[in-house]
Amino acid sequence: MMMTMTTTDHLPEGSSPTELLDDGDVRVLLLENIHTDGAEFLRGKGYQVETRDGALGEDELIEAIQGVHLLGIRSTTYITEKVLDAAPNLLAIGAFCIGTNQIDLAAATQRGVAVFNAPYSNTRSVVELAIAEIISLARRLHEKSTDMHAGVWNKSAAGSHEIRGRTLGIIGYGNIGSQLSVIAEALGLSVVFYDIDDKLALGNAKRCSTLEELLAISDVVTLHVDGRPGNAGLFGDDEMSQMKPRSLLLNLSRGIAVDTAALRKHLESGHIAGAAVDVFPIEPKRQGDAFESDLRGLKNVILTPHVGGSTEEAQQDIGRFVASKLRSYAAFGGTSLSVNMPGINLPADTSKHRLALVHRNAPGVLATINGLLGDHAVNIEAQSLSTRGALGYVLTDVADEIGADVLTELAALPETVRLRQLS
Ligand SMILES: NC(=O)c1ccc[n+]([C@@H]2O[C@H](COP(=O)([O-])OP(=O)(O)OC[C@H]3O[C@@H](n4cnc5c(N)ncnc54)[C@H](O)[C@@H]3O)[C@@H](O)[C@H]2O)c1
Numbered sequence: 102m103m104m105t106m107t108t109t110d111h112l113p114e115g116s117s118p119t120e121l122l123d124d125g126d127v128r129v130l131l132l133e134n135i136h137t138d139g140a141e142f143l144r145g146k147g148y149q150v151e152t153r154d155g156a157l158g159e160d161e162l163i164e165a166i167q168g169v170h171l172l173g174i175r176s177t178t179y180i181t182e183k184v185l186d187a188a189p190n191l192l193a194i195g196a197f198c199i200g201t202n203q204i205d206l207a208a209a210t211q212r213g214v215a216v217f218n219a220p221y222s223n224t225r226s227v228v229e230l231a232i233a234e235i236i237s238l239a240r241r242l243h244e245k246s247t248d249m250h251a252g253v254w255n256k257s258a259a260g261s262h263e264i265r266g267r268t269l270g271i272i273g274y275g276n277i278g279s280q281l282s283v284i285a286e287a288l289g290l291s292v293v294f295y296d297i298d299d300k301l302a303l304g305n306a307k308r309c310s311t312l313e314e315l316l317a318i319s320d321v322v323t324l325h326v327d328g329r330p331g332n333a334g335l336f337g338d339d340e341m342s343q344m345k346p347r348s349l350l351l352n353l354s355r356g357i358a359v360d361t362a363a364l365r366k367h368l369e370s371g372h373i374a375g376a377a378v379d380v381f382p383i384e385p386k387r388q389g390d391a392f393e394s395d396l397r398g399l400k401n402v403i404l405t406p407h408v409g410g411s412t413e414e415a416q417q418d419i420g421r422f423v424a425s426k427l428r429s430y431a432a433f434g435g436t437s438l439s440v441n442m443p444g445i446n447l448p449a450d451t452s453k454h455r456l457a458l459v460h461r462n463a464p465g466v467l468a469t470i471n472g473l474l475g476d477h478a479v480n481i482e483a484q485s486l487s488t489r490g491a492l493g494y495v496l497t498d499v500a501d502e503i504g505a506d507v508l509t510e511l512a513a514l515p516e517t518v519r520l521r522q523l524s
Contacts, residue, residue: 124148127431128190130165131173132157135197136420139173143424146432163187171427173197174204177386182208192521193217193430195423196440199410200328206441210492213459213519216440217426221276222418223410227325227353228281230409232288234377235321237403238349239264241375244401260374265289270319272312272336273326273354274300281325282306293318316343323351324358338363347374353409356380361395368399375401379409434496434523436487443487443494451524453482453498458511459519462493466516470495473514477507492518 124147131140131152140150148171156177157165166172166188173195174180180194185208194204196218209216237243239262248255269285271278274296282292282303292306295315302308309315316322322344326332336352337360344350350373352359361382367373378396384407385392396402429435433449434457436442442459460466467486474481474497483498493516503522512520 124432127171128169129171129173129427130169131197132178133175133197135173135175136416138417139195139197139420139424142421143171143428146428148428148431159184166191171195171431173423173427176200176203178203180204180209185209185212185214188214193427195427197419197423199223201440202328210441210490211518213492215430215436215442217423217430217438218440219419219422220438222422223412223415224276224280226412226415227277227409228284230379230405231277231281231323231351231353231377232284234351234403235264235269235285235290235323235349238351238375238377238401239267239321241401243403264321266291267320268293268318270294270309270315270322271306272296272315272322272324274308275325275327277353278323278325279303281323290321312340313343316340317345319348320345321349321351324354326354326358328355328357333357334360336360338366341367341373344373346372349374350376351378353377353379356382356384365395365399368396368402375403377403377405379405380407432523434521436494441489441492443489443492445485445487445494445496447483447485447496447498450483450498453500453524454503455523456495456497456499456503456511457519457521457523458495458497458517460493460495460514460516461518462488462491463516466493466514467495469514469516470497470511473510474499474507477504479503479507 127148129143129148129150131150133156134154140152143150159181162178162184166184168190169188170190170192172191175198180203182205191214193215194209196204196216199218199220201216201218204216206216241261245255267290269290269292271282271292271294274294278294282294285292286304293309293315294306295309295312324336326335332355335358341363350364364376368376381394396404426438434455435446437444437446458470471481479499481497482500484495486493486495508520508522511517
């Protein structure tokens with residue numbers, strides 16, 4: 102597949118606006134030990150793929166990113182405006198993880214750099230850990246195992262419970278919350294949930310209209326909310342006080358959502374009988390860095406280092422999923438499930454010539470583009486436009502090769518952010 106790339110605002114110094122690239126010229130840089138399936142997939146498409154194990158700081162990244170078209174990162178490489186300014190060839194960034202807070206999305210969007218992530222690849226991993234923890238807390242497994250390692254034989258049923266027939270309260274009924282709901286019901290739990298959006302209740306789960314209602318009836322409360330700013334401090338002393346005595350609390354969502362000092366207080370008083378926490382307001386940056394938390398040293402508290410979604414299955418799925426999104430964007434202009442670009446997925450048709458134009462979302466842009474194509478007798482065979490906030494994106498298929506004069510005129514439109522000719 103041949104790819105002619107033209108850019109306007111971010112054209113590399115000294116390069117031509119119609120610089121030709123074929124698959125073998127597409128350069129990919131994958132950082133942070135991304136699953137090898139991702140690199141293999143992209144190499145299989147003929148791309149030049151460089152992989153590095155660790156994250157890169159800003160200056161190192163600026164050096165490494167020169168000439169790179171597709172960049173893959175995980176959660177510890179920060180993509181700042183300065184990095185984006187130094188990367189004029191960059192078409193897309195793949196966040197081989199769930200979160201995209203490490204990327205300056207506004208700056209990427211302004212430059213027409215598409216960002217993709219893997220929102221669903223580790224859903225099942227989180228759900229399975231939550232189920233394991235609910236049973237472990239109810240049976241006090243962690244505490245008993247810790248005693249045994251210390252040489253203490255404490256054979257007692259006191260404080261150990263089955264989960265069958267108990268009520269699980271899920272806060273945040275999104276991808277993870279709703280899948281947990283289905284599996285928890287299969288284990289004999291009654292499920293109630295609270296979500297700020299209207300969500301379809303799965304199975305026999307019941308929707309609570311307020312958080313208070315959920316807290317009053319749940320034996321186990323588990324948080325699966327997203328990281329919107331309003332969720333900082335979502336679950337504090339007040340909410341914990343409203344939980345049933347001797348209930349359990351899980352947080353595998355966002356560290357900022359739970360007040361850990363308040364949780365310690367309620368665990369020490371015994372009002373909350375146990376907790377499992379996977380995410381923390383402040384997490385160590387690197388492997389081996391010290392971990393500080395109010396929750397250290399408490400009985401029947403399972404602490405895990407943000408590994409809810411960390412399974413080999415999830416990593417493999419993320420590797421394949423994000424790599425295929427990068428490929429689809431580079432080769433066909435597909436943006437479905439992009440974090441920042443308007444979503445379009447025009448079927449790939451290699452018998453046609455395709456133009457991908459990222460533009461400022463202003464009235465009349467489509468008419469201008471089509472007028473310009475018409476003036477040059479370029480016949481449009483298929484077209485799809487989508488807008489999102491300040492950005493518009495249009496894919497146009499035409500039968501005949503598009504002349505350099507047309508490309509130059511399209512690239513020169515005041516609204517054009519980025520223009521590519523694909524195939
Ligand atoms: N521990 C891990 O390793 C790990 C792995 C994957 C995801 N996560 C986290 O798990 C969380 C859930 O992931 P998801 O894929 O299900 O997200 P999602 O976006 O599909 O679902 C989040 C749900 O929470 C709801 N919500 C947001 N704020 C709320 C509030 N204040 N009260 C009630 N409902 C609220 C939303 O409406 C949405 O339905 C995210 O924060 C994600 O970052 C953690």
